[in-house]
Amino acid sequence: MAKLAVFASGTGSNFAALADHIAGGPHTVTVLVTDRPEAPVTERARERGIPTFHARYRGRDRSEVEREIVAELERRGCDLIALAGFMRILTPALVDRFPQRIVNIHPSLLPNHPGKQAIEKSFDSGDTELGITIHIVDYGVDTGPIIVQQSFDRREAPDLEAARERIHALEHQWYPKVVHEVLDRLAQGETE
Numbered sequence: 001m002a003k004l005a006v007f008a009s010g011t012g013s014n015f016a017a018l019a020d021h022i023a024g025g026p027h028t029v030t031v032l033v034t035d036r037p038e039a040p041v042t043e044r045a046r047e048r049g050i051p052t053f054h055a056r057y058r059g060r061d062r063s064e065v066e067r068e069i070v071a072e073l074e075r076r077g078c079d080l081i082a083l084a085g086f087m088r089i090l091t092p093a094l095v096d097r098f099p100q101r102i103v104n105i106h107p108s109l110l111p112n113h114p115g116k117q118a119i120e121k122s123f124d125s126g127d128t129e130l131g132i133t134i135h136i137v138d139y140g141v142d143t144g145p146i147i148v149q150q151s152f153d154r155r156e157a158p159d160l161e162a163a164r165e166r167i168h169a170l171e172h173q174w175y176p177k178v179v180h181e182v183l184d185r186l187a188q189g190e191t192e
Helices: 013-022 040-047 062-076 092-097 118-125 160-187
Strands: 003-007 028-034 052-054 080-083 102-106 129-136 146-153
Touching: 003 013, 003 062, 013 028, 013 040, 013 160, 028 040, 028 062, 040 052, 062 092, 080 160, 102 160, 118 129, 118 160, 129 160, 146 160
Parallel strands: 003 028, 003 080, 028 052, 080 102
Antiparallel strands: 102 129, 129 146
């Protein structure tokens, strides 16, 4: 059995997809880490009986906050971190504490359109393919090694809202599968 921590800041649709996929299997979601205690994701965690840890960043140094996060994750024995719309850049100290064990979902085909507003940037760019990237987190913004990408022809999404819906559907389909596979490998003692 491997233990997952999910970091999220928003509505929590990817958090819910992850938690629901993992529920009833050998692995567990041990904690939701959020920087926004009022975010809808906290209600989704409560509905599923998953504890929430509020990372209080306002007016504090990131390294201080992340020391608290690491202490919480270590206390819970977390093996893997999945970022699911966590709108903070992690410091090297946190990344180094979980080397190759932090995954992220990004709503564009990296290396194109890293950072915020990726769906809008991708759609407005005229890219012929739109999609998602699941990658390992490193020190950069959406620069880590790619695990998987999934895409669709932009003609299948005539407007931004249709593109957004298709991208979210891909996220909810693929992110839980990939995270589950990584948890399986960790449970079997594989680190890469």
